[in-house]
Amino acid sequence: MSHNPASPTSPVIDVPLHIRMQLSHAYFQHLAEKSGVDILHIKGYAFAEEIYPPGRSSTDVDILVRPEHLDRLVQSALKDGWEIKAHFETGSIFEHAMTLYHGSWGLADIHRYFPGIGNAQGSAFDTLWQHRRVREIAHYPCFLPSLVDSRIFVIVHAARSATQINSDIDHLHSSLTSADWQTMRDRVPDLGAELAFAAALGEIERFDKHPDYLLWKSVSEETPLYLQWRARFNHAQGPRRKTRVLLSILRVNRDHLAMELGHQPSPQEIREKFFSRFRVWGK
Template sequence: MTEDAGGQRDAPIAARVHLAHAIVQKLAEDHGIDLLHLKGPAVLPGLRPEGKQSSDVDVLVRPSHLARLVEVLESVGWEKRTDFATGSVFAHAANWWHDDWGWIDVHTMWPGVGIDPEAAFDVFLRDRVWREIAHWGCPVPDRVAQRLILVLHAARSRGNRDVDRAWTAAEPDEQAAVRALAVELDAEVALAAGIGELELHRHHPSYRLWKHFTEGGSRLDEWRARMAAAPTLRAKAELVTAALRVNQDHLRMELGRPPTRDEVRARQRLRVRRAADELTRRVRRG
């Protein structure tokens, strides 16, 4: 047990995460919500290094059940901290915080998967297995799907070593099964990025985005890659607007409280100035 600054005793993070998985699953069962548990204690044995722990709960919810899950989470004290639109490049997840149970990341899709999120959920759910977390049965993707999920996550997380166990250590038939699942989910480019085969997809619209994730680059490089990957003119226009807009969810997390209007305006000016400076440097370099 640890003691916080106020003298209260808190459960170790690992124990709290395990219990939170079980709580969320019980809530889902009570309200007819389809979800799958991902990462952390939900990972099947052998796919991640022993002793590796998570600091939050990750779940994938059936998109059509999202509103129901949000209502249930907030009814028992979880508070929304980031929205889907501001949570990541892929707008795939939002975060909730509970003073007793910590963070939960709610996903409606998995980055790198190209088919409709509802259809993708059905694919992941199809061969689910059950894993006990805090002595409660929780549905998790099967071993093939978990290998793919871990590799796709590693593809956008430089320095992530999950590929070693999830892919490199897999037998040829296991790798073939992962490739087949990636084809079904339209996740071939993201899989290629994770296993070092991205150059086979140089002409795909998302190539530059995955190259940015795997090799790095500036914020301008990221936005250019996101523009290239955006499927419609409307999506590209929304990206232009978002590029210069302050992410108030992230600013709130940075400050530890809701930002004031003056703080938002100051951060907005800083964002525009940094963008202008980077463009100027690019022009000078020719």
């Protein structure tokens, strides 16, 4: 009798992470097309060695969605078995991405905008979409930002890291010509990315009069915690958002804690996380 590879006694073959992530890109492109949604694949295996240093790996998929299509994509993913691991409001101080998880596909960050490019309403999506390109990922045609825009994404993303050495930017410095850099600098204003671009390259003091100067300085450099909170409060628009920033100082981010622990936190774990903040602030 021939062996049935789908029989219950067959060993389960774990798909290597780098292959699964590329397949996930193809999956989301197919889901978007089926749902009538415009998406752009960003970072990770979408950019791959065309942008990043050789050998760089990724553990999730990043998707930028046309703002008016966001709810449609999220609902389609939830119906297809995905679950929410972190909501927009708890994902980061920029509230820009929702983290989804699927038992087969893994993790995906769904971006309603990309911090440092355009504004929180996703104002830059049309500009990015007009210059989009097609690249096959897992043999499936996927939409990406243009090559120049992709490089800008990498630089702007680095602005959210306070480390002095960034291998992604170092790679771009070593692999691009001065003309390539000038092309990027000429394109940056079209994307409203001047402040974050400068912060990533250590040029933020040129924008010391900008309303969001302190915010980007606080995320791109080692900054005292009280200044980080002040920057978030100043950045928040309107009484409701400012109140939410103040409350977030006191509230434990349960989504983040759950991902950190690998399970839903117990009341005791929440209390421990809450009081640990005061030990950090006291240093």
